[in-house]
Amino acid sequence: MIRKVGAIPVVGLLLGVPSLWAHHGNAAFDMTHTVRMQGTVRDFQWINPHALIHADLKDEKGKVANWRLELGSLGMLSRFGWSRNTVKRGDQVTAEGFRAKDGSAYMCLVSIDLPNGQSMRGSP
């Protein structure tokens, strides 16, 4: 019985690794506030496990960069009314989301305003 105690540090070590508990949709992003940027869609990928939009967006300093916008799963997006054709290359959009903590041009998309005026939810 005493020998089983040896397993406790191993389990404790695994429980202590924060990434094991955090979904990467949250852990990598600064969830305290959203950013809002306008620009042009370059690519829309309707893929598992998360759909992706690549877009050239202008930040608050006027700098344009090729942003990677991470969306929810295809099942969630379908419930929000998305299809693989909701966003197209060349669309002028306004994206709102949580920026990556590492400062890269990467965000968790909360919502996106489409050229037809419609606003779509991007993630749960």
Add this chain to the structure above:
Amino acid sequence: MLPLCRWLEQTSVGAGVRESLWLFPAIETLHLLGMATLVGTTAVFDLRLLGWMLRRERVSELARRLLPWSWVGFAVQVVTGALLFTSEAVKVYTNPAFRLKMLLIFLAGVHALIFHWSVYRDVASWDDSGILPAGAKVAGFVSILLWIGIVAAGRFIGFV
């Protein structure tokens, strides 16, 4: 390898898994069940080698009853893992956690072979004993560590 990965992604299977609403999570579900079967049965056998559980069971009897299930689990993992890989082959191929996982699986295989050809050859002489030879304990310990590493590396693919 990268051209092969690119080709895999473009096959109808790759595209189907990548773009389907339900196929990807369904395959992930099977991958988790396969993991439970494979790692669960392997860990029970390893813990017997360590002398931490089922000490009154013969080692060879446990091997006979458990290890076929390990192989069933492994087969499920190969099939479901290949399908998941096909859907995002380029991204996953370059992922360091995926590479570590494949290396650890290879090492677990080599380790199992070495165990079978060395320590396990004279299992008859220690089959009934609660306290096993050092070689058997080391094998059980190394195997459990490798499988924890494989599971952890797999889980980290989405985070690195």
